[in-house]
Each structure stands twice: as structure tokens, then as C-alpha cells.
Amino acid sequence: xxxxxTMPPHQRVALRRRVRTALPFLRRFARALTGxxxxxxxxxxxxxEDLLIASVELATTDNLKAMLYRRLLxxxxxxxxxxxxxxxxxxxxxxxxxVQLLTMVxxxxxxxxxxxxxxxxxxxxxxxxxxxxxxxxxGRADVLIIEDEPMISMQLEAVVLELGHKxxxxxxxxxxxxxxxxxxxxxxxxxxxxxxDGSSGIDAVGEITREHPAPVxxxxxxxxxxxxxxxxxPLFLITKPFDNDAVKATISQALFLSFGDGS
Numbered sequence: 001x002x003x004x005x006t007m008p009p010h011q012r013v014a015l016r017r018r019v020r021t022a023l024p025f026l027r028r029f030a031r032a033l034t035g036x037x038x039x040x041x042x043x044x045x046x047x048x049e050d051l052l053i054a055s056v057e058l059a060t061t062d063n064l065k066a067m068l069y070r071r072l073l074x075x076x077x078x079x080x081x082x083x084x085x086x087x088x089x090x091x092x093x094x095x096x097x098x099v100q101l102l103t104m105v106x107x108x109x110x111x112x113x114x115x116x117x118x119x120x121x122x123x124x125x126x127x128x129x130x131x132x133x134x135x136x137x138x139g140r141a142d143v144l145i146i147e148d149e150p151m152i153s154m155q156l157e158a159v160v161l162e163l164g165h166k167x168x169x170x171x172x173x174x175x176x177x178x179x180x181x182x183x184x185x186x187x188x189x190x191x192x193x194x195x196x197d198g199s200s201g202i203d204a205v206g207e208i209t210r211e212h213p214a215p216v217x218x219x220x221x222x223x224x225x226x227x228x229x230x231x232x233x234p235l236f237l238i239t240k241p242f243d244n245d246a247v248k249a250t251i252s253q254a255l256f257l258s259f260g261d262g263s
Contacts, residue, residue, distance in 0.1 A: 015064075019051060022065045024223060029106055030072060031235045032250065033098070035257040039079065046075045066108065070116045073098075095119075097253055099127045104249035105238070131249075141165045141255055144186035146204055147219070148172040148196035152240070156190055156219070159247045174199035174207075181208040188255060190247075193220040215254040217247075 026047070030040035047068055095117065102113040114124040143160045145167065147153040157167055165188070169180030173195050181189075189208065191201040205216050218226060221240040236254050238246055 018064050026068055028237050043075045047071050066112045066116050096127045096130045100131050100249040104245040141187040142168040143188045144169045146171045146177045146191040146201050159244050172196040174204040177204040185212045186214050189216045215258040217250050
């Protein structure tokens with residue numbers, strides 16, 4: 001983003017509003033991509049700094065969100081080259097996993113994803129044929145589901161089993177979740193935030209992972225409450241109501257970053 005001219009006040013206000021809408025999800029994508037909150041937020045901060053010197057065209061572009069994601073990927077690659085940090089993504093994550101995250105989790109169309117990744121649409125079509133294979137390529141993982149809504153719990157169970165993983169426990173409260181994890185240590189946790197008895201999925205996960213670290217995917221109707229930038233935030237976050245493919249893609253990425261490709 002080069003070439004700076006002063007934006008009229010009304011365009012600046014409109015741009016800030018559009019950026020605020022996209023920002024939590026840009027941060028979510030960066031963390032899911034890297035598995036590193038500090039690196040992810042550093043990259044997003046650079047994107048925001050770019051906006052301060054951006055040309056006026058940004059204020060009127062039809063797809064600001066896609067432009068932000070494309071710029072984020074460029075900055076992340078630069079950060080990896082400039083530092084000794086080797087995150088779980090950008091340098092290692094296969095292109096097919098980027099396609100998974102962009103199309104299944106972030107909701108971009110294939111055309112938008114190709115533009116963000118700066119590849120030909122034909123190449124993206126080829127990658128998309130690999131997406132579902134990649135979703136379950138690591139093999140079986142032991143999964144704990146913490147969810148107080150029976151229909152959602154059953155939906156998550158079906159997705160996990162479809163990927164070839166094993167359910168080690170189903171819990172609707174913090175107490176049940178902790179007890180289930182002590183019976184069988186999970187390798188992955190899918191957790192709601194607010195549980196049946198008013199207890200906290202965040203607290204449940206915190207206690208479980210203090211004893212047995214495992215990747216966690218939070219599933220909530222209010223993602224902005226966890227994406228404030230004020231505290232340590234979840235690396236993986238799915239918004240309710242969710243699409244099954246988004247869950248599959250996030251499970252795939254979480255296990256990849258935690259355990260590698262199994263090869």
C-alpha cells in the first residue's frame with residue numbers, strides 16, 4: 001500500500017468503520033495461521049499502520065477485507081524472514097491449508113481467495129480438491145467436546161467422527177469437563193464459552209490445559225468478546241452458527257500446528 005494522500009473526513013470515518021468490522025476476524029485468521037498470538041498481532045498492527053499511509057482508493061474499494069488479508073500474508077512472510085521466530089504457519093503451512101482457512105473459516109469465495117493468495121483461479125480449484133483429504137490427514141485424535149446445547153453437541157460429535165477422530169468425552173458444565181479430561185486426556189478440545197450451569201468453558205479449558213496441554217477451539221456466538229486484544233486470546237475461534245466445513249478446517253489446522261502432518 002503506497003502513495004499517501006489525505007482522505008476527506010467522511011471517507012476516513014467510513015474506512016475506520018469498515019476496518020473495525022474486519023479487524024477481529026483478521027486477528028483470528030493471523031493467530032490460526034501462526035499459532036502465535038504475539039506474532040499474529042504484530043503483523044496485524046503493521047497492516048493497521050499501512051492504512052495510516054494508504055491511498056484514498058482504500059476508502060472506496062469494494063473488497064477492503066480481502067485487501068487486508070492479502071497484505072497480512074505479505075507482512076507475515078516478511079516478519080518470518082526478519083526474525084528468528086519460526087511460527088507454525090506461513091513458512092510451514094501448505095497452501096492448501098491457507099485455502100481451507102480462507103474459504104471454509106473466513107468465508108471468502110474461491111475468486112477472493114485466489115486474489116488474496118495471488119494465485120490463478122485454476123490453481124486454487126486444484127487445491128480445493130485436496131482440502132477435504134487434508135482435513136483428516138493426520139489420523140485419529142482424542143477429542144473432548146464441551147457444549148451445553150444438545151443439538152450443537154451432536155453436530156460437533158458428527159463432524160469429529162466424520163474426520164476419523166475419537167470422542168473421549170462430552171460435557172455440558174465446567175465440572176463435567178474437568179472430570180472427563182481426568183478420565184481420558186484429550187488431544188484436542190472443542191469448547192463453548194458459556195455452559196449450562198452458568199459456569200465458564202474458558203475456566204474449564206484453563207484448568208484442563210494446565211494439567212495436560214492441548215489445542216483448544218472455542219465455539220461461541222460472541223467472538224468479539226474474546227477478541228479484545230486485552231488478554232491472552234484463543235488461537236482458534238469459530239463463530240456460531242457455524243458451518244461444518246469451518247469446524248473441519250479449524251480442527252485440521254489446530255492439529256497441524258500442534259502435532260505436524262504426521263509424516
